[in-house]
Amino acid sequence: MTWELVAGSVHDAAPGLIGWTLLLDGVGGRIVEVEAYAADDPASHSYRGRTPRTAVMFGPPGRLYVYRSYGLHWCANVVCEEDGRGAAVLLRALEPTHGLDLMRVRRGLDDPRLLCAGPGRLTQALGLTAEHNGADLTKPPFTLVSPSAPVAVERSPRIGITKAVEKPWRYVEAGSSWSSRARRAA
DNA sequence: CAGTGGATGCTCT
DNA sequence: GAGCATCCACTGT
Numbered sequence: 001m002t003w004e005l006v007a008g009s010v011h012d013a014a015p016g017l018i019g020w021t022l023l024l025d026g027v028g029g030r031i032v033e034v035e036a037y038a039a040d041d042p043a044s045h046s047y048r049g050r051t052p053r054t055a056v057m058f059g060p061p062g063r064l065y066v067y068r069s070y071g072l073h074w075c076a077n078v079v080c081e082e083d084g085r086g087a088a089v090l091l092r093a094l095e096p097t098h099g100l101d102l103m104r105v106r107r108g109l110d111d112p113r114l115l116c117a118g119p120g121r122l123t124q125a126l127g128l129t130a131e132h133n134g135a136d137l138t139k140p141p142f143t144l145v146s147p148s149a150p151v152a153v154e155r156s157p158r159i160g161i162t163k164a165v166e167k168p169w170r171y172v173e174a175g176s177s178w179s180s181r182a183r184r185a186a
Numbered sequence: 187c188a189g190t191g192g193a194t195g196c197t198c199t
Numbered sequence: 200g201a202g203c204a205t206c207c208a209c210t211g212t
Contacts, residue, residue, distance in 0.1 A: 035204070043204070045197095053197060070205050071194030077204090090204060120205050160204055 006061040006089075007081045010036040014089045015155075015171045017078060019147030022091070024126040026143070027099030029116060033092040033172045033179040035158045037077070039085035042163040046086025056134045057086040064142075066123070066133040073120030076128050078137065092159070092170070093117045095178040096125070118180040 005016045014036035022028045037044035045067070046057045056065045057079055065077040065088050077088035094116035096103055103115045103125040116122040123129070137144055152174035157166060159180070172179045 037204075045204080048198085051197075067204085068194090068196060070203065071196070073194095073205050075204060092204090118205070158204075162203085 006078060009082060010038050010080045010087045010089055011169070013078070013080045014169070015153040017089055018153050018171055018173050019149075019151035021097065021143075021145040021147075022094065022126075022137075023098055023143040023145075024128060024132075025141045027102050028126055028143075029094035029097040030147075030173075030178075031091060031093075032095050032176040033170070033181075034078075035090040035092055036169040036171070037088050037090060038169075039082045039087045041087075041167075041169075043158065043161045043165075043167075044087070046088070050086065054086060057088050058084055059134070062137055064128075064132050064135045064137055066128065066130055068130070069120060074123040074129050075119040076123050076132075090119060091122060092119050093172075093179045094122050094125075095176065113178065117178060121180075 006013045014034050017031050017034055020031050022031055039046060041047055045054045050058050053067060056063055059079060061079050061081040063079045065079050066074055069075045076091050080087045080089060096112055096115045104110055106127060107115055107125050115125045154172050154174045155168040156170045157168055158170045
């Protein structure tokens with residue numbers, strides 16, 4: 001596994017993660033949308049230094065950083081290296097490929113486009129919670145599979161933040177209809 | 187369609 | 200005590 005992927009800058013790691021397949025207990029799909037949160041980034045949880053919540057972001061790369069968002073959702077990140085200064089890539093959307101039926105039950109929906117299109121949605125669909133904070137993504141119950149073909153990636157500004165709003169650090173698979181902003185289609 | 191606001195809990199000031 | 204890296208239901212066109 002080319003896990004050097006997460007050893008460098010989040011701006012290399014984030015587009016590099018697009019197209020990988022992520023499964024938890026066999027349920028998941030292809031990563032089609034992520035956002036980079038760099039060490040030197042006012043919008044990053046790690047920006048003000050290490051705290052109990054963000055400690056995982058400063059740890060070994062390739063781990064999961066999970067936090068609660070707006071009191072009700074979980075959001076999942078892949079921790080990157082960046083000289084141990086705290087950096088991670090937020091998983092924003094998957095193209096569901098494995099375990100669709102279980103995802104539908106967990107999400108209470110049938111529409112496959114709404115199963116994993118959004119950071120809170122994908123964690124709910126996979127059953128990802130705080131219990132997975134700090135988990136090693138290269139080991140069970142997680143599975144990571146590299147893309148079988150090269151993936152075209154586009155950049156755009158990040159969503160839902162109030163600082164460093166202009167930075168184009170959201171990475172989406174080009175032409176994907178599974179991202180959180182491309183929900184529209186017939 | 188677009189726009190608004192409520193739910194909800196934890197972290198840090 | 201404020202401020203969220205969100206989602207959904209509801210409103211008015």
